[in-house]
Amino acid sequence: MNFDFSPVLSKRAASAGSQWKGYPPYHFVGGNIDEATVPVDELATALDKVFRAEGHSMAKYGMENGSQGYLPLREFIVGNLKRRANMDIEPEEVLLTSGSLQAMDLVNELLLEEGDVVVLESANYGGALTRLKRLGVDYVGIDLDDDGMRMDLLRDALADLKQQGRQAKYIYTIPTIQNPTGTIMSQERRLEMLAIASEFGVPIFEDDCYSDLIWDQKRPPAIHALDTEQRVIYCGTFSKTVAPALRVGYLVAHWNVMKHVLPLKTDAGSGALEQMVLAEYLPKHFDTHVNALMPMLQAKSEAIVEALNEHFGASAEFTVPVGGIYIWVTLPENVDSSILAASAGAEGIAINPGPEWTVYGEQNKNRMRLCFGHPTIDNIREGVAKLADVCHREFGVPLRSGNVDR
Amino acid sequence: MNFDFSPVLSKRAASAGSQWKGYPPYHFVGGNIDEATVPVDELATALDKVFRAEGHSMAKYGMENGSQGYLPLREFIVGNLKRRANMDIEPEEVLLTSGSLQAMDLVNELLLEEGDVVVLESANYGGALTRLKRLGVDYVGIDLDDDGMRMDLLRDALADLKQQGRQAKYIYTIPTIQNPTGTIMSQERRLEMLAIASEFGVPIFEDDCYSDLIWDQKRPPAIHALDTEQRVIYCGTFSKTVAPALRVGYLVAHWNVMKHVLPLKTDAGSGALEQMVLAEYLPKHFDTHVNALMPMLQAKSEAIVEALNEHFGASAEFTVPVGGIYIWVTLPENVDSSILAASAGAEGIAINPGPEWTVYGEQNKNRMRLCFGHPTIDNIREGVAKLADVCHREFGVPLRSGNVDR
Numbered sequence: 001m002n003f004d005f006s007p008v009l010s011k012r013a014a015s016a017g018s019q020w021k022g023y024p025p026y027h028f029v030g031g032n033i034d035e036a037t038v039p040v041d042e043l044a045t046a047l048d049k050v051f052r053a054e055g056h057s058m059a060k061y062g063m064e065n066g067s068q069g070y071l072p073l074r075e076f077i078v079g080n081l082k083r084r085a086n087m088d089i090e091p092e093e094v095l096l097t098s099g100s101l102q103a104m105d106l107v108n109e110l111l112l113e114e115g116d117v118v119v120l121e122s123a124n125y126g127g128a129l130t131r132l133k134r135l136g137v138d139y140v141g142i143d144l145d146d147d148g149m150r151m152d153l154l155r156d157a158l159a160d161l162k163q164q165g166r167q168a169k170y171i172y173t174i175p176t177i178q179n180p181t182g183t184i185m186s187q188e189r190r191l192e193m194l195a196i197a198s199e200f201g202v203p204i205f206e207d208d209c210y211s212d213l214i215w216d217q218k219r220p221p222a223i224h225a226l227d228t229e230q231r232v233i234y235c236g237t238f239s240k241t242v243a244p245a246l247r248v249g250y251l252v253a254h255w256n257v258m259k260h261v262l263p264l265k266t267d268a269g270s271g272a273l274e275q276m277v278l279a280e281y282l283p284k285h286f287d288t289h290v291n292a293l294m295p296m297l298q299a300k301s302e303a304i305v306e307a308l309n310e311h312f313g314a315s316a317e318f319t320v321p322v323g324g325i326y327i328w329v330t331l332p333e334n335v336d337s338s339i340l341a342a343s344a345g346a347e348g349i350a351i352n353p354g355p356e357w358t359v360y361g362e363q364n365k366n367r368m369r370l371c372f373g374h375p376t377i378d379n380i381r382e383g384v385a386k387l388a389d390v391c392h393r394e395f396g397v398p399l400r401s402g403n404v405d406r
Numbered sequence: 407m408n409f410d411f412s413p414v415l416s417k418r419a420a421s422a423g424s425q426w427k428g429y430p431p432y433h434f435v436g437g438n439i440d441e442a443t444v445p446v447d448e449l450a451t452a453l454d455k456v457f458r459a460e461g462h463s464m465a466k467y468g469m470e471n472g473s474q475g476y477l478p479l480r481e482f483i484v485g486n487l488k489r490r491a492n493m494d495i496e497p498e499e500v501l502l503t504s505g506s507l508q509a510m511d512l513v514n515e516l517l518l519e520e521g522d523v524v525v526l527e528s529a530n531y532g533g534a535l536t537r538l539k540r541l542g543v544d545y546v547g548i549d550l551d552d553d554g555m556r557m558d559l560l561r562d563a564l565a566d567l568k569q570q571g572r573q574a575k576y577i578y579t580i581p582t583i584q585n586p587t588g589t590i591m592s593q594e595r596r597l598e599m600l601a602i603a604s605e606f607g608v609p610i611f612e613d614d615c616y617s618d619l620i621w622d623q624k625r626p627p628a629i630h631a632l633d634t635e636q637r638v639i640y641c642g643t644f645s646k647t648v649a650p651a652l653r654v655g656y657l658v659a660h661w662n663v664m665k666h667v668l669p670l671k672t673d674a675g676s677g678a679l680e681q682m683v684l685a686e687y688l689p690k691h692f693d694t695h696v697n698a699l700m701p702m703l704q705a706k707s708e709a710i711v712e713a714l715n716e717h718f719g720a721s722a723e724f725t726v727p728v729g730g731i732y733i734w735v736t737l738p739e740n741v742d743s744s745i746l747a748a749s750a751g752a753e754g755i756a757i758n759p760g761p762e763w764t765v766y767g768e769q770n771k772n773r774m775r776l777c778f779g780h781p782t783i784d785n786i787r788e789g790v791a792k793l794a795d796v797c798h799r800e801f802g803v804p805l806r807s808g809n810v811d812r
């Protein structure tokens with residue numbers, strides 16, 4: 001008789017995955033990008049050159065540069081963050097990670113205990129919220145306006161916590177192309193956040209994963225760059241600009257913090273080939289690649305905006321993206337996006353229902369996140385039309401007759 | 407004033423790493439391999455071919471094959487484990503991981519809660535022990551003889567636990583080239599372990615990381631292959647045969663277990679380039695590569711055995727390795743290997759002191775693990791001579807005068 005594992009599973013292991021059935025035909029979830037934009041030829045050339053020259057170093061877990069990762073890539077990141085985000089850092093303050101998700105896991109391991117509390121944008125990356133839940137950490141959501149996280153509400157929340165005798169362990173923010181709202185926090189507000197964090201003695205964890213994806217490539221300095229008190233831990237990634245499956249992200253922290261992060265990274269190193277190929281490819285090609293990528297992404301953004309206008313009409317409210325790969329859509333009050341996601345999913349359309357991407361799910365029942373980075377423009381148009389059909393069938397909105405708008 | 411992180415660090419983050427200072431000149435620790443054995447040319451050719459053909463798929467986190475990893479590599483692993491370890495598995499029972507360490511972390515997350523207990527070989531991989539400590543999990547060490555873990559002691563330990571009202575969450579074993587003892591568990595004993603595990607209702611976690619490194623490449627079937635009750639979870643790696651920095655390992659589990667593992671792997675995928683290059687390289691080259699590697703490793707093993715005999719004489723007792731990349735050495739009773747490791751470290755010789763590689767440290771104070779996979783034969787000879795000098799200076803053994811044996 002087969003051994004029954006169910007009595008020995010840990011509490012965390014209760015849920016069960018299913019076997020891979022392929023991607024849905026209309027794939028509006030996840031940080032996937034467009035296959036056509038992966039710079040395969042240039043990467044292949046870079047890969048061949050660097051691997052033939054340095055492949056032998058892969059005999060050692062840390063290659064030639066120890067546990068913080070391939071030094072030439074850390075040096076590129078230092079220069080890139082100086083040019084793009086005004087940050088003044090040293091290679092010793094950069095840790096290469098397996099995607100920015102590992103950076104997030106390390107920050108959580110560094111700072112959090114069960115029962116702690118974190119303050120973050122109330123509409124947020126679902127993966128960040130599920131990670132905190134799994135750790136038994138509470139979080140307080142701060143609402144956003146067009147300028148990002150509201151500082152009056154942040155101050156209130158920290159003061160409330162203080163009154164309860166609690167101290168936020170960190171402020172988590174995605175200030176540049178916030179996920180899912182797409183907002184860019186103004187420089188004034190970044191400075192205000194630093195002042196509030198200083199007043200309440202709270203560190204800031206700045207997640208800048210989407211900041212290279214702004215149509216006009218104009219952005220305020222990183223909060224890390226404006227910080228004069230070594231209070232900010234920062235992360236970024238090449239997943240959204242080069243390729244998600246590369247799994248190369250980075251954590252930036254002042255050495256006094258970094259020295260405590262290093263012993264927590266117990267994976268014996270992140271992918272060496274990926275680090276080597278990026279170090280060879282990026283210095284020559286990164287700016288050209290991003291410059292070419294922006295109009296392509298913007299065209300997709302325009303396509304999804306047009307499709308939403310055409311098929312949902314006044315039933316879909318949203319801010320037109322200025323960057324990123326997602327749009328945050330508010331539907332009429334009677335729409336339950338979790339039901340919509342299930343019905344649409346059954347017809348091959350994957351979307352993120354609002355409650356999974358927000359702290360206060362009930363208030364965001366009628367919202368959804370649509371990612372437009374991966375599908376083609378034609379697929380976006382078809383998928384949004386079909387989604388409108390499903391939504392009409394389930395909730396009576398938008399008004400439609402067949403595929404024709406009323 | 408700079409923000410002081412020390413009051414907000416988690417308990418796990420107490421220790422601090424130091425900046426990378428380079429590798430020690432005599433590097434007898436870690437699973438590093440010989441730079442000369444990394445098959446750079448063949449890997450480069452494979453990489454170029456597969457990446458130019460399939461690089462576009464890296465636009466998606468899961469490439470074309472979802473969260474279990476690149477299917478052609480999983481298919482190779484299925485065939486390879488059939489040929490080498492008699493295992494009958496399907497690609498759906500293989501999860502590609504970031505080194506076998508991630509497989510270990512996933513098994514721990516799957517099965518363990520704080521306060522649980524695990525049973526394992528009393529001399530053991532230090533990383534496995536530190537992981538269990540960090541999780542607050544107790545472990546009971548089972549002594550080994552030349553045939554691997556002793557089954558009489560395993561039965562006693564499980565019975566003792568039962569009497570205390572406790573149940574081991576799993577038996578962890580490295581049956582094939584055990585780390586650090588280098589023993590290979592006989593087939594009879596493997597069957598006995600399965601019978602005992604069945605009697606006590608305990609799963610087995612079989613770590614087969616070194617099993618491809620046997621000089622004559624003869625080995626008993628994996629415990630997984632002998633199991634008729636779907637009780638065994640298995641892991642392996644290409645770190646020791648191809649290159650550690652590739653970070654490609656694999657977890658093998660029956661679907662009833664695998665389905666619970668998948669939701670725990672929250673890293674959005676392991677290195678795609680590494681998976682692709684191995685899938686292209688291994689079917690053509692793996693056997694040839696391993697066949698060429700064995701005499702090279704065996705020559706290093708012979709070199710370290712000779713050097714130990716020459717410089718330590720009767721002061722060093724050990725079993726001559728039949729495979730692997732390490733030798734487990736017993737020194738005279740008065741030697742404290744932790745002090746020896748510190749003194750040798752100060753002179754550029756890195757070794758693993760016995761207490762870090764054993765459950766019952768006090769009984770293994772005078773033991774050490776020396777890894778011989780990475781250094782050259784000349785470096786091995788020099789390093790062991792220098793280590794004998796340090797040991798003589800600190801503990802009066804082995805008897806020496808300069809570099810000349812007495």
